[in-house]
Structures are given as structure tokens and as C-alpha cells.
Amino acid sequence: MTVMRLILALAFAPAFIFLVRGVGMRARALRGVVLMLGLGAVSITLTFPNIVDFAADALGVSTSLDLLVYLTILTLTTLVGYVVGKFRRLEKRLNVVIHELAVRSGMEHQSHRGDS
Amino acid sequence: MNTDYWDTIAESTVCIVPVYNEAAVVSEVVDSLRQVFPHILCIDDGSSDGSGLLARKSGARVVTHVLNIGQGGALQTGFSIVSRENRYSFVVTFDADGQHSPSDAKRLVLALVASDAEIVFGSRFLETSSREIPLVKRVVLKGLVKFNQYVTDVRLSDAHNGLRAIRVDSLPSLSFTHYGMAHATEIVSKSLQANLCIKEIPMNVRYTAYSRKKGQSIFNSINILFDFLWR
Numbered sequence: 246m247t248v249m250r251l252i253l254a255l256a257f258a259p260a261f262i263f264l265v266r267g268v269g270m271r272a273r274a275l276r277g278v279v280l281m282l283g284l285g286a287v288s289i290t291l292t293f294p295n296i297v298d299f300a301a302d303a304l305g306v307s308t309s310l311d312l313l314v315y316l317t318i319l320t321l322t323t324l325v326g327y328v329v330g331k332f333r334r335l336e337k338r339l340n341v342v343i344h345e346l347a348v349r350s351g352m353e354h355q356s357h358r359g360d361s
Numbered sequence: 362m363n364t365d366y367w368d369t370i371a372e373s374t375v376c377i378v379p380v381y382n383e384a385a386v387v388s389e390v391v392d393s394l395r396q397v398f399p400h401i402l403c404i405d406d407g408s409s410d411g412s413g414l415l416a417r418k419s420g421a422r423v424v425t426h427v428l429n430i431g432q433g434g435a436l437q438t439g440f441s442i443v444s445r446e447n448r449y450s451f452v453v454t455f456d457a458d459g460q461h462s463p464s465d466a467k468r469l470v471l472a473l474v475a476s477d478a479e480i481v482f483g484s485r486f487l488e489t490s491s492r493e494i495p496l497v498k499r500v501v502l503k504g505l506v507k508f509n510q511y512v513t514d515v516r517l518s519d520a521h522n523g524l525r526a527i528r529v530d531s532l533p534s535l536s537f538t539h540y541g542m543a544h545a546t547e548i549v550s551k552s553l554q555a556n557l558c559i560k561e562i563p564m565n566v567r568y569t570a571y572s573r574k575k576g577q578s579i580f581n582s583i584n585i586l587f588d589f590l591w592r
Contacts, residue, residue, distance in 0.1 A: 340430045340540050347404070348441045351424035355446065 253304070257319070265326035268334065276327070283320055367467070373450040374470055375400040375443055378421070378457050379435030379523075384410040386459040386571060391419035394455065397463040402442065404435035412457075432523075433537060433544025440532045449529050456523035460572040465564040469526035472562050479531040479557040480548075482517060483524035483564035508546070517561055521545040524564060531557055543588040 264276055290297050290313065297309035306312045376398045380387055387403070394401050401421035405413030407429035417423045424438060436454055443452055451473060453466045465483060473481045485502070505521050521542065527535070534555030537547040552559055 339428070340434055343407075343426050343428055343430050344434055344438050344441070344540075347424050347426050347438045348445070351422075351438070351442045352445060354424075355422070 261323055261326065264323055265330050279323075283316075286316070370451070370470060370474055371398055372400075374398055374453060375402050375449045375451075376453045376455050376466065377436060377439035377443070378403045378416070378455050379406055379432045379439070380404065380408060380412045380416060380457040381406040381429060381432070381435070382408045382410045382412060383457040384408070384412045384415055387412045387457055388415045388419045390455075390457055390459050391416050391421045394463050394466070395420050397467050398453070400449065402439055403457070404439050406430060406432070406435040431541040431544075433542065433547070434540035436544060437537060437540065440535065443529055444532045452527045452529055452532065454523055454525045454527070458572045460566045460568060461524045462565060462567065466524060466526070468564070469524065469562060472560060473526045473528065476560055477558050478560035479528045480552055481526045481560045481562060482519065483522050484517070484519035484561045485522060485564065485566050486518040487561060487563035505546075517549060517559070519561070522564075531555070539588060541588045
């Protein structure tokens with residue numbers, strides 16, 4: 246069980262970074278897959294509660310409720326990280342647009358003034 | 362000093378002044394600068410108090426950011442314009458809060474012209490000028506100096522001073538990505554990467570109640586740290 250937890254913990258960090266920071270097609274597709282898997286897991290949990298008990302037992306988590314709490318925390322952390330990253334990327338792009346607009350208007354204004 | 366000699370240098374020098382909500386002092390700053398430098402380029406970084414208009418009325422050329430993006434972004438805009446126009450040989454970066462003196466800016470440009478340096482930084486910590494810096498600010502700035510030395514491996518005595526003189530042909534090597542206050546550290550690290558020759562000369566800072574209020578606080582230094590580490 247400890248080995249299983251260790252593997253999960255080690256796998257989570259790079260997966261988290263990839264999911265949160267990735268901007269390519271692959272990262273986008275994987276985010277979709279993770280979202281679908283999450284929704285699927287919720288549906289299965291509601292339909293077959295025993296499966297969660299089985300999964301919790303396999304992962305060495307004491308109860309199925311604990312497992313659900315852990316999964317929720319991981320999902321929310323990933324989501325928050327993704328949203329923050331997305332905002333920062335948008336902010337960067339907006340900054341570039343503002344910078345470029347200012348440079349162009351400055352250059353145009355100067356050329357209209359006839360290089361005084 | 363020969364006046365003609367300075368006039369020739371001043372004609373090929375442009376002062377870039379990033380301005381953000383400095384209506385209280387910007388006219389005075391531009392007026393005092395214009396007594397030494399004929400070309401002033403103010404970058405109004407999305408001010409909401411009419412600072413840009415006041416700077417223009419005082420005789421500066423003003424370029425406006427439609428939104429506030431930070432002092433680094435304003436300087437980057439100024440650098441881009443100066444590089445593309447190809448009219449000037451030297452650039453001075455000058456804070457708009459009135460704490461710098463135009464005569465110090467002139468000394469920086471003269472030091473740049475007289476030496477092989479590509480960038481001359483003004484330093485508040487050389488000679489005795491640092492005694493005038495408020496204690497808390499001194500501690501914050503010293504912390505930033507240490508951080509700068511750690512990140513860039515360049516031993517400068519003052520890391521986040523807005524007064525610099527730069528050769529225009531060095532500007533392409535200094536194109537920075539940090540649009541906030543972390544640009545000061547990035548300028549130093551880019552200079553190192555581009556093997557630019559750096560020089561520091563002492564300067565005085567005039568701390569008024571206004572500049573103390575607007576200056577960098579401890580919180581801002583934390584922001585700089587996070588800005589630099591995050592990207």
C-alpha cells in the first residue's frame with residue numbers, strides 16, 4: 246500500500262504541472278479526459294457505491310468518503326492552478342498587445358509631427 | 362564643462378520617464394528634466410489622474426498605455442520606440458516621483474560617454490548618500506540587492522534604482538519579459554547574458570513625503586520576488 250501511495254504521490258506532481266501549465270493540444274486533450282473521468286467516477290459512485298469502497302481499499306485509504314474527499318481536493322487544486330495559469334497567460338498576452346499598441350501609436354504620432 | 366559638448370550629447374539623449382498616477386509631481390519633474398535634456402519621452406502607464414496630459418503640457422512627448430501594465434512594461438515600450446526610431450545614441454531611465462535629480466542623470470550620461478560602459482547604474486549605496494534613505498527602505502533595498510546578486514551573479518550595490526543611462530545599441534539585448542518591478546533584476550541579468558559592460562556611480566535620492574508614500578514597500582519587494590520566481 247505504501248508503495249502504491251508513493252507512486253501516486255510521485256506521479257501526481259508532474260501530471261499536475263502538465264495539466265495546469267500545458268498549453269498545447271495534448272495538454273488540452275488530457276484536461277478533457279481528466280474532466281470526463283472525473284464526471285464518470287462521480288456517476289459510478291452514485292450508481293455503484295461499493296466500487297468506491299473497493300477502490301479506497303485498493304489504494305489503502307481508510308474509507309470511501311476519505312477517497313472522495315482526497316479526489317475532490319486534487320481536482321479543485323488542479324482546477325485552481327489551471328485557472329490561475331490561464332489568467333497569467335492571458336495577462337501576458339494582453340500586456341504584449343498594450344505594449345505594441347503604444348509603440349505603434351507613438352511611432353505614428355511622431356511621423357505625423359514630421360520628426361520634430 | 363564645455364556647454365557645446367554637453368549640448369551635442371543631450372541632443373542625442375532621450376529621457377524615458379514611466380508615469381503612473383503622478384499628477385502631483387509630474388509637471389515639476391518634466392520641467393526640471395527639460396532644463397538638462399531636450400528630449401523627454403513619458404510613457405503614461407494607464408494613469409487615471411491625467412498625468413499624461415500634464416506631462417504633455419510641460420513639453421514632454423507622451424505615449425500612452427491603454428491599461429496599466431507596470432513600470433517594466435512602460436520602460437519596454439520606451440525602449441522599443443527609441444530602438445525603432447534610431448534617432449538617439451543614449452537613453453536615460455528616470456522615475457516620475459521626483460526623487461531623482463536631473464543633474465545626476467546628466468552625470469550618468471557623461472560617465473557613459475566617457476567610458477566603455479554600455480550601462481551606467483545610479484547607486485544610492487555608494488559613498489554617503491545611503492544615510493538619507495529611511496531605515497525600512499534601506500533594509501528592503503539591501504535585501505533586493507542580495508536577491509539580485511544571487512539571481513544574476515552581478516555584484517551591484519543598488520539593485521532597484523530607476524536611474525540608469527544606457528547606450529541605444531545595447532537596448533535589443535535588454536528586451537525583458539517582466540513587466541512589473543522585477544524588470545530591474547532582469548535588466549541586470551540580461552546585461553550579464555549579453556556581456557554588456559556595466560558601471561555604477563553614486564547618486565543622491567531626494568526622499569519627500571510623496572516619494573516615500575509611492576516608493577517600494579516591503580510588500581512590493583515580496584511581489585517582486587514572486588514575480589521573478591513565478592515566470
